[in-house]
Amino acid sequence: MDKLTQADATSHDIVADNIDKLKTIFPEAFTEGKIDFDVLKETLGEYRETREERYNFSWAGKSKARRLAQTPATGTLRPCPEESVDWDTTENLFIEGDNLEVLKLLQKSYQGKVKMIYIDPPYNTGKDFVYPDKYADNLKGYLEFTKQVDGEGNKLSSNAETGGRYHSNWLNMMLPRLTLAKNLLKDDGVMFISIDDSEAANLVKLGDEVFGEENRISLICHKSRASVSNDKIISPNHNYILLYAKNERTIFNLRSKFGLPPELDGFDEEDENGQFKFVPVDGPGGAAKGNPHYTFLGVTGYWRFSEETMKEKYDAGLVQKVGNGLQQKYYLEDAKKTRKTTTTWWDEKLYTSTASARLKQLMDGAPFNNPKHIDLIRKMIELWCRNDGDIVVDFFAGSGTTAHSCLEQAVTNDQDIRYIVVQLPEPLATEASQKVAAEYCDRIGKPRNIAELSKERIRRTAAKIKDEHPDYKGDLGFKVFKLDSSNIEAWDSNDENLEDSVLKAANVLKDGRGELDIVYELFLKYGLDLSYSVNTHEVAGKQVYEIGAGSLFICLEDHITTDFVEALIKLYKSFDDEAAPRVVFKDSGFKTDAAKKDAESTLKDAGILDVKCL
Ligand SMILES: C[S@@+](CC[C@H](N)C(=O)[O-])C[C@H]1O[C@@H](n2cnc3c(N)ncnc32)[C@H](O)[C@@H]1O
Known part of the structure; x- marks a missing residue:
């Protein structure tokens, strides 16, 4: 038998009950848990002639958030050579601080210089923390925030669904940061943003507004886990990665250079022109719309090229009849020149569980929950950053996966990739979910915050690379800067x-x-x-x-x-x-x-x- 609890014994909340009933009948009249009386009236047949109807995306605090992106920074970045590695020579930066103020400070030095930005912001699941921007004095708010763990070691801020401005708070946090981030991108720069179902719809609308809908390149589907949750109706096993270009036209014109290299297996045959394999000549899906239809060598079908081109290729020995179909030679050298990527990133090596296991091994412990997989971020770098000196930025660095990925990509491809990562010294609370991390900081003799974990991870990555590649001459260091007044x-x-x-x-x-x-x-x-x-x-x-x-x-x-x-x-x-x-x-x-x-x-x-x- 259940015990009667205090909650059971308190009087029934009639208003809450009524609101719940209304919500069941008229869900469309609720926004962020509150009743929109105008919509409710309309639902009941009462229309106000003056109600403005137009396509717009709005939320509480939007114009203030927009203004926030324009107010100048009041702080500065203080150098910390003692926490850095190879201070005198390195071009990589680790910046500790609130990313809004930091992005403002970086505007002058890095405007139009960054090739790729990747961020993995808080997903707003109700459990993760969303930084509370203080409009009046951003820097003061930050300095107060870094001390925000109460006497018991519990964190003071979070963005709970019951807060009434659940989506608005998150959007207010994201809008100025995306606006400032976009300024940093080169004309051929791109920005990838990881997100899950909680805010994917809002993020697409926000991103379209900041970057322009025409610059939305793709909403990539990333299979992030193999396991199944029993507490869901349909168990989610993927996240999204939203991709924007600073300028879609520039990217489009360069598209043949982008993408991932193809699989180069199966080129087992050889002639005087090199290694090749046979591939079918029919159009995609056979009867593809627009493909010419004719009979060649007794085979009728929809073909990739005109009859004239088919004949030329046949005469040159590039097309032949194989079984009931026509096949053409596809040379390895041509395959190497094509780069393509699709929107489903389904590779099992990109799972978060694998990423956690690898991080645990590197750190001799498990101080960070759900890091992204290094190969996931390397895949993005491989897609867009292939020039020496390309700069990659991540201003929600977390455990430092992006910095780690840049280092691995650089050593594997002998390429000079620079990174700038920003991480809040988010205090680690002693709540169960962060206890292990807090104790980890004690063990390595550092203050209890997430920035310390990421610096430790990058140091360990560099040491491991040095160990495995003793002759490597690339940049394995990083300069630490801290946000301050x-x-x-x-x-x-x-x-x-x-x-x-x-x-x-x-x-x-x-x-x-x-x-x-x-x-x-x-x-x-x-x-x-x-x-x-x-x-x-x-x-x-x-x-x-x-x-x-x-x-x-x-x-x-x-x-x-x-x-x-x-x-x-x-x-x-x-x-x-x-x-x-x-x-x-x-x-x-x-x-x-x-x-x-x-x-x-x-x-x-x-x-x-x-x-x-x-
Ligand atoms: C989802 S995690 C990123 C995880 C990361 N991709 C990884 O693989 O480890 C988001 C991180 O952003 C940090 N963060 C949140 N708000 C921030 C802010 N205003 N400035 C800087 N970092 C912030 C949080 O402390 C958290 O560690």
């Missing part, structure tokens, strides 16, 4: 007004911030690639940072004199670059206004006009 107290965050903001700034360094922090903040302000190395030079006894082969010089020392400025000009002239560099000093680095003016005019005489001070 600006290093400069009074810095106006508006990128457009660089001059104003730089000149107005009063205090240079906040407590606890170093010169390298400032140097990288300037990288972002000036739109430089964060992978450029920072060289230091001693100029007239002072330290000068030089970036991008003499394109930016930064000196944060005091007592700047004309002698120093002349020595700096000499240094600049030692670089081949024709373009005049940009130079940044500290405002307080000049003893007097006259010294500052002197420096400015000496630099101007040398053709250096872009001179700023902090």
Whole structure:
């Protein structure tokens, strides 16, 4: 016999009961669990003439979310060489932070530079966490968020279905991120997004709005598991991967170069033109619409080519009668030139269970649930990124599968692929689902958050590759950056007004911030690639940072004199670059206004006009 619980004993909620009854009869009058009274009235035959009817996709908070993509970032990315691998040489980036703020910060440096973006965002299943953007101050919200585990170790935010804005919250989170992500893509760049049934329909509509419906290339079906759930009416065993191009026309014109290489089995015959196999000459499906119908060598059918072409091929020895049909020679060399991909990715090696097992082996433990399979992401890289220097971005990095896939793809194909991955230091709670991961962080002596797990995974991947390929010379390192508030107290965050903001700034360094922090903040302000190395030079006894082969010089020392400025000009002239560099000093680095003016005019005489001070 069941016990009478407190819930049973409380009085019956009549309103909730009525709402439930209404919902059963009029499901169309409910949106995100709430009654839409206008729709209810219409369902009952009462039409309002003024009700606007047009095709649109709308939800609570949409315009605010759109605005959010446009508000400037207020933070910066602080370099962490001590957590990085091969800091001085690597071009790969691991950025710890909320991806919205990070995407904003990356706009200047990486706009139009990224070949492929893959993301695997929270699917909004009700159990996974959806980042709560704070419209008022995004960065403040982030800094608060990173501390958001209560005294018992439970996480404070989630997006439960009962919250009333279930789909809206998710869409508000996704809209600004997709908008900013699209800006990063090259003209021939593409973006893949994994999703499941919970938000697939909304994601397609959102993606169409951000990228344009004409740029939707495909909704790929990815078989993700073999097992069956007994608690479902039909057990789902696939996810979707939604693919958008920045510009469908560009991709379409290059389509013969894209796709996956074909299976090259069965080319067992050989003639003077090389290895070949016979393939049927009839059109797809035999009586394919539009294929010519005629009789050749006594065989009647719908054929791939005209009778004239058939005869030419026959005369050249490329077509022959085999049994009751006609067959043509298909050469291995031609097969190698064709690349094709279909929309069903059904390969069992792409299962999530296999991915989990591999990750467990690499990490000596199982700190992350349901990672994507490396070969799944490698398949996407193989499709689109085959040039040296191609940049792959993943701003929902999770356990770091995309970074791992780039490394494996690079070593297998001896190709230079760069990655930029972003991951929130999402605190690991002590709830059952994350307990193992939290304890894993304790074991490796790191703070309890997901970013630590992914960094550890990438480090282990690099070490494994080094071990298995001792002669490999490719890039196995990564530079770590962390999202934080600006290093400069009074810095106006508006990128457009660089001059104003730089000149107005009063205090240079906040407590606890170093010169390298400032140097990288300037990288972002000036739109430089964060992978450029920072060289230091001693100029007239002072330290000068030089970036991008003499394109930016930064000196944060005091007592700047004309002698120093002349020595700096000499240094600049030692670089081949024709373009005049940009130079940044500290405002307080000049003893007097006259010294500052002197420096400015000496630099101007040398053709250096872009001179700023902090
Ligand atoms: C579904 S998981 C990605 C799993 C990943 N594909 C893998 O194979 O491991 C989504 C990840 O996005 C992270 N995330 C969620 N919101 C974020 C945000 N605003 N900024 C950065 N990362 C975020 C979560 O912490 C989570 O680890």
